[in-house]
Amino acid sequence: NAGVMQNPRHLVRRRGQEARLRCSPMKGHSHVYWYRQLPEEGLKFMVYLQKENIIDESGMPKERFSAEFPKEGPSILRIQQVVRGDSAAYFCASSLYQGREGQPQHFGDGTRLSIL
Amino acid sequence: SQKIEQNSEALNIQEGKTATLTCNYTNYSPAYLQWYRQDPGRGPVFLLLIRENEKEKRKERLKVTFDTTLKQSLFHITASQPADSATYLCALPNRDDKIIFGKGTRLHILP
Numbered sequence: 233n234a235g236v237m238q239n240p241r242h243l244v245r246r247r248g249q250e251a252r253l254r255c256s257p258m259k260g261h262s263h264v265y266w267y268r269q270l271p272e273e274g275l276k277f278m279v280y281l282q283k284e285n286i287i288d289e290s291g292m293p294k295e296r297f298s299a300e301f302p303k304e305g306p307s308i309l310r311i312q313q314v315v316r317g318d319s320a321a322y323f324c325a326s327s328l329y330q331g332r333e334g335q336p337q338h339f340g341d342g343t344r345l346s347i348l
Numbered sequence: 349s350q351k352i353e354q355n356s357e358a359l360n361i362q363e364g365k366t367a368t369l370t371c372n373y374t375n376y377s378p379a380y381l382q383w384y385r386q387d388p389g390r391g392p393v394f395l396l397l398i399r400e401n402e403k404e405k406r407k408e409r410l411k412v413t414f415d416t417t418l419k420q421s422l423f424h425i426t427a428s429q430p431a432d433s434a435t436y437l438c439a440l441p442n443r444d445d446k447i448i449f450g451k452g453t454r455l456h457i458l459p
Contacts, residue, residue: 236391238391265447267449272356272451273451274352274437274449274450274451274452275392275437275449277446277447277448280446288444288446290446323391323392325391334379334380334382334397334399334441336382336394336397337392337394337447338394339391339392339393340391341389341390341391342389342390342391
């Protein structure tokens with residue numbers, strides 16, 4: 233009965249390196265969301281994906297950031313050429329379906345990314 | 349666009365008392381509103397959902413109200429316990445059904 237699994241929990245990168253964050257949704261969930269959270273700030277939506285499709289990436293920076301949710305395997309949030317400003321907690325959430333029904337989102341415990 | 353306002357100052361409540369947290373939104377009334385709890389170093393956990401046609405919702409010691417006239421939801425924890433100490437987030441859908449979250453209110457229950 234595993235919940236949303238994110239790894240790694242902590243990731244340290246030097247400026248210019250790549251960061252890959254992984255998220256396995258709850259069993260049976262096909263909707264995945266990525267959020268970014270800074271200290272004392274709210275959760276900021278980044279991207280919404282269904283299997284093999286990006287549905288809404290309006291919260292993603294246009295450069296260096298990409299996300300995927302392949303048919304097999306976890307969802308990946310990829311940050312290329314990281315900069316200090318990318319340091320944050322990145323949360324993944326999944327839901328059973330999307331729509332106006334108010335389906336709750338189930339969150340992982342996040343990946344804390346630190347850029348040296 | 350819709351904005352959510354939650355009290356940014358921490359709320360200190362004596363154990364056993366009722367804690368009341370406020371969530372205000374600025375524009376149109378959403379079809380529903382959600383409350384989540386977040387502990388340090390953890391992801392948010394869904395607690396309750398209340399729909400626009402519901403005035404009040406209860407779950408054990410939790411109670412949520414939704415006043416579309418005031419554009420406000422109140423979140424109550426009765427008989428509060430130190431284990432209730434956490435940050436509580438209000439969330440609601442934007443016009444494009446995307447969920448937006450408030451910054452949260454930190455609650456400290458003092459023993």
